[in-house]
Amino acid sequence: MTNALTPIIDRTRAQVERRRVRTPLSALEMAVGDRAAADPPRPLAPALRRAGGVISVIAEHKRSSPSAGLIRDDLALEDVVAAYERGGAAALSVLTEELSFGGSLRDLRRARAASTLPILRKDFIVDPYQVTESMAAGADAILLIVAALPPAGLAELYAQAQALGLGVLVEVHDRGELDTAVALRAPVIGINNRDLTTLRVDPGTTFALAPEIPPATVIVSESGWRTRAQLDRLQGAGVDAVLIGEALMRAPEIEAACRELTLAPAA
Numbered sequence: 001m002t003n004a005l006t007p008i009i010d011r012t013r014a015q016v017e018r019r020r021v022r023t024p025l026s027a028l029e030m031a032v033g034d035r036a037a038a039d040p041p042r043p044l045a046p047a048l049r050r051a052g053g054v055i056s057v058i059a060e061h062k063r064s065s066p067s068a069g070l071i072r073d074d075l076a077l078e079d080v081v082a083a084y085e086r087g088g089a090a091a092l093s094v095l096t097e098e099l100s101f102g103g104s105l106r107d108l109r110r111a112r113a114a115s116t117l118p119i120l121r122k123d124f125i126v127d128p129y130q131v132t133e134s135m136a137a138g139a140d141a142i143l144l145i146v147a148a149l150p151p152a153g154l155a156e157l158y159a160q161a162q163a164l165g166l167g168v169l170v171e172v173h174d175r176g177e178l179d180t181a182v183a184l185r186a187p188v189i190g191i192n193n194r195d196l197t198t199l200r201v202d203p204g205t206t207f208a209l210a211p212e213i214p215p216a217t218v219i220v221s222e223s224g225w226r227t228r229a230q231l232d233r234l235q236g237a238g239v240d241a242v243l244i245g246e247a248l249m250r251a252p253e254i255e256a257a258c259r260e261l262t263l264a265p266a267a
Contacts, residue, residue, distance in 0.1 A: 004066060005196040009148055011099055012124045020129055028129075031136035032164065042118040044141040044167030045187045047090045048218050048241040055235040056090035057262050058120065058220065060245030061111065063095070063102035067199045072249045077107055078114040080254060085115050087258025093120040093243055096137075105137045112138035120169055124148055131160045141167030141188075146177040147196055158184055169220060178209050182217075189213055190243065194223040203230075210237050228261055 048056045061080050064070045081092055094111045095103035103123070111119055121139035125131065126148060134142045142161055144154060154170075161168045170186040172178045173195060181189050193205045206221040213219050218240045225231065226247040234242060244261065251257030 004199050005147060008066075008097070008100055009124055009126060012097070012126055015098070016127045016129055019133070023133075025129060025132060028132045028136045032132060035136060035138065036165065039112075039138070041135070041140040041165045041167065042116075044091060044118045044120065044169070045218050047118050048188065048220065050235070050240050053235070054262075055231050055239060056241035057088070057231075057258065058091045058093050058241055058243040059084035059087070059089035059248055059258055060093035060122065060243060061095065061103075061107065062093075062122075062245040062249055064100075065246070066100050067194070068246055071246055073102070075254075077110050080249070081111045081115045081117075083255035084248070084258050085117055087255040088262030089117060089258055090241065090262075091118045091120060091141075093122045093245065095245075096121055096123045105133070108134075108137045108139060118167070120167075125157060126153070128157065128160055131157055131164065131166070134161075135164045135166055139166060141169060143169050143171060143190075145171045145192075145196070146180050147171075147173055151180060154180065155184065158186070171222070172209065173205065175209065175212065178212060182214060186217070188218040188220060190220040190222050192222040206234065206239065207237055210239055228263075231261060 063073050094108050095101040096105050096108050097103050108121055118140040120141045121134045122143050125142050125144055144157055158168055169188050169190045170181040171190040171192050172181050173192050191206045191209050193203050194201045201224040203224045210219055220241045220243055221234055221239045222243040225242050225244055248257050
């Protein structure tokens with residue numbers, strides 16, 4: 001793990017330690033109990049399975065990124081996620097990483113209050129504290145990046161999420177990481193076309209790895225997608241869902257842009 005990913009993981013671990021001091025785990029566990037009873041997680045995997053053969057869209061709220069810089073900050077989060085839902089998105093992804101992506105846990109809570117869709121917490125989850133934190137803040141699922149975790153740590157966080165009722169999107173970038181994800185029996189596997197060590201995007205990554213994923217698994221392709229034609233090609237390759245953030249966030253009319261991607265192709 002080198003280059004672009006390493007400093008982000010290091011900063012994440014430091015931030016987690018600061019939050020652990022500010023909000024003890026015991027306080028989060030109490031909040032988890034309250035949330036589990038009043039507002040249990042919305043299942044992610046069933047929402048992403050292709051309905052009638054049409055690929056699903058996970059629409060992402062993302063203000064900025066290390067590769068793109070500032071993407072958009074002139075719209076209220078509530079307006080963005082409402083536009084996504086009206087536009088036919090199957091689920092939401094909300095960036096909560098602060099320093100590189102401009103997100104926060106407050107964004108996650110606001111999205112939860114503004115939408116009925118399952119919400120993926122998009123962050124660098126590297127510590128059990130963050131899994132409990134995700135549940136307490138209203139996430140329905142978390143992202144676990146195989147490249148960011150040793151195998152034992154990945155398995156521990158995955159099991160913890162399952163125990164709390166959270167869905168998990170297990171993200172891979174190459175065949176070795178895919179083997180690790182498959183060994184977990186993860187029901188949802190994301191193929192990220194962006195190499196997190198270099199930030200380069202290669203759409204061919206999805207087409208190379210998708211055929212190696214067990215048939216019952218929900219396959220999500222991430223990074224580099226913008227058009228309905230691209231999604232049709234992914235659909236033909238057996239991909240169930242696509243995660244799109246930057247292209248939607250930059251669109252002049254977010255709802256219309258989302259709807260164009262979620263409509264079934266013409267016969």
